[in-house]
Amino acid sequence: MPTWVQLVYLACAICFILALKGLSGPKTARAGNLIGAAAAVVAVIVPFIYLDLDHVVLILVAIAIGTAGGVVGAQRVQMTQMPQMVALFNGVGGGAAALVALVELQEMLPHVDSIDWFTLAATAFTIAVGSISFAGSIVTFAKLQELMTSRPVVFPGLPIIFGVAGLATITLGVLTVTSPAIWIGIVLALLGLAIGLLLVLPVGGADVPIVISLLNAFTGLTVAAGGYVLSNVVLLVAGTLVGASGTYLTMLMANAMGRSVSNILFGALKGGSTLGAGVASDRPVKSAGPEDIAILLGYADRVIIVPGYGLAVAQAQHTLRELVDVLIARGTKVDYAIHPVAGRMPGHMNVLLAEAQVPYEQLVEMDDINGEFKHTDVVLVVGANDVVNPAAKTTPGAPIYGMPILNADEAKQVVFMKRSMRPGFAGIENELLFEPTTTLLFGDAKDSLGKLLNAVKAL
Amino acid sequence: MDEAVVWLTIFILSVFVGIEVISKVSSTLHTPLMSGANAIHGIILLGAVLVTGSTDNDVALVVGLVAIVLAAVNMVGGFVVTDRMLQMFVRKKPKPAPVPTEGGNA
Known part of the structure; x- marks a missing residue:
């Protein structure tokens, strides 16, 4: 292997280190990713220059097919x-x-x-x-x-x-x-x-x-x-x-x-699944229509939104942002409480809300906002479940026991927007749903938020 | 075996570097970081090109070409999807974003 090739490879290796370093900070993340991509492309081109490869045409065709597949998948x-x-x-x-x-x-x-x-x-x-x-x-x-x-x-x-x-x-x-x-x-x-x-x-x-x-x-x-x-x-x-x-x-x-x-x-191999039964319960809950919830929200001083994966599935981020804008214009203090694993992966919810152009300052991480639930009039839980399930604190046998949660149960009122009584992704029932301070608003999140938005505007 | 020790040295140092560089990542960036790291191991494309370009066995050629397609999906798709995710983080810094102006005339 010629010396220049070894030096180019060394440079690529350094670029990968810089890429990871960049990816771990918000300001440098995008540059880090691009450095990694550039290094990867250079590293792949090098053998075409210094080696007398066979089957070059077939190889290039295969690379083109894979590249097209990757780009289309990543864009769509x-x-x-x-x-x-x-x-x-x-x-x-x-x-x-x-x-x-x-x-x-x-x-x-x-x-x-x-x-x-x-x-x-x-x-x-x-x-x-x-x-x-x-x-x-x-x-x-x-x-x-x-x-x-x-x-x-x-x-x-x-x-x-x-x-x-x-x-x-x-x-x-x-x-x-x-x-x-x-x-x-x-x-x-x-x-x-x-x-x-x-x-x-x-x-x-x-x-x-x-x-x-x-x-x-x-x-x-x-x-x-x-x-x-x-x-x-x-x-x-x-x-x-x-x-x-x-x-x-x-x-x-x-x-x-x-x-x-x-x-x-x-956990599952040792007997006992990692999850609960996952069946819907028929215990009584308190539900209300959008108009009632609108009054609750419209006259609250402090509202915290707990967004979850259900919000993203319903593609309701934009409607939610509009609702929050209206509430802020009415003088309500509103923040989003972001659980570290809200969505499907750590940081996933930040990506989803950033896509809906929610201002970054309104996204508050769990540890910073957990003390504030006590002083909060209404917590609006949109499409989240497990991240506010008190079983994580109270039920040692629960699969999510020990997971840090958002203390939504400490707020004066909790409003759950849900499609049905189906349990969350972890498959366990949420006691918070049955608390007297909790009100449910059933329906598709986007649909419900739209009605809620109109009702708040009409106040 | 001397050469193997050199490789072992590189390996172990890389382990420490790998842990060190990401040790201060905030949970906000876990998803893009995972995705970016995922793209980096798409560099196996280089390995796939090397073995495919030097084989004279037809079956191995086909297998190698399949490996190239898969690796290219991993590498290119990984970097593109990470960039798409990160674009959204960058946009928030300037804030001409629609701060409450419309609606809410109560």
Whole structure:
């Protein structure tokens, strides 16, 4: 490899570090992302210059197809569907890494005696973990896209099958080192796919974002191992960076939800699902029409909005912003209380409200606003549920127990805008709905907010 | 084995750098950060190009081409979608945003 190529690769590796650094601050995030993209493009162009590659036309066509698919997908996806898009992109990355390692194994076979054991082990790792990441990400995609139930899927014998598949994978990994053959690689890939399925199926919907982050870290490590196999320093550094930061980010997210990663992954395996029953209750609740709620809001001094994923699903962010504008014009102090995991992923709600041009100052993070609920006249909960569920504080057995929540229950009045009595994403009932201070406004969030807006204007 | 130790050194240092650079991220940016990191591991596209460009086995060629398509989706899609997300964060800094002017004549 010529020296200039190594230097270019070094520069790319540095750019990836700067990209991650940039992405972790709000002012530098966009520049960071662009630096990463530029480095990735340069790194991919380099081998076309210094190597005499075969099949160049086919390769370029394949890159064009993938690029077109990626751009179209990325442009078309709605902000509400962002988490599953990330899952899908992560999955195909993991799949690509596994396929690269399979091809490389095939290439190694003729001169396998000159290959050291660690390279073969890294190849096996890439095949297996890349496949796990692929299958796992596809399942998370299906869960979030609601192509399948978002509840945990468990069946008897799951821990045993999981254990057997795990042992078989390790055995085949050892075989890859001792007596490498292409069939071992293929079986390893199939086992990886099975483990990916078994790993994610038992995870309940509310925990899926953390699993996406974890699988993201897996793919990173896979790419790093692939970099070792191919003796390519850019792959090694970029993959390791993503693997390490992804693992750390996963722990940050789990902490924000009051969960531990092992509990999320293996809670269901150890018996007992990670979620509750998820059935609607027929206990009596107090409901009211938009006019009544409008009076409540219109004459309140202090209102806090708790937005949730349901708001985004109904595409009601813009109507909500209009309502808040009207209330502020009437002299009411209004803020949005943003739970760290509001939406489907940490920070997701900020993205969704920013899209609706809600001024940034009105978005207040949980720790800063939790003390204010006591002095609040009305809390308007739009399409959120689990993030205000007092069970997180009061019911030790609840799946969300320990998750920090917004103290909406401390406010004088709580108004829930809901489509139905269906429980939230975590599948457990919310006691707050049955409190005497709580009023429900049933209906589609956009529709209800529109009526509410007109009613407040008419006051 | 000496060379392996060099790689191990790079690996371990990268682990520390990876954790260090994102350790102060606010939860607001978790989603874009995850998405951006996701795009970065799309660099496996480079690996896919390297193996595909040097194989003379037809099956391996096809598998390699599939890997290239998947990796390109990961890399390009990842960066584009992250940029789309971050555009929305940038827009809020200047604030000519519709602060309450319309409606509400009570």
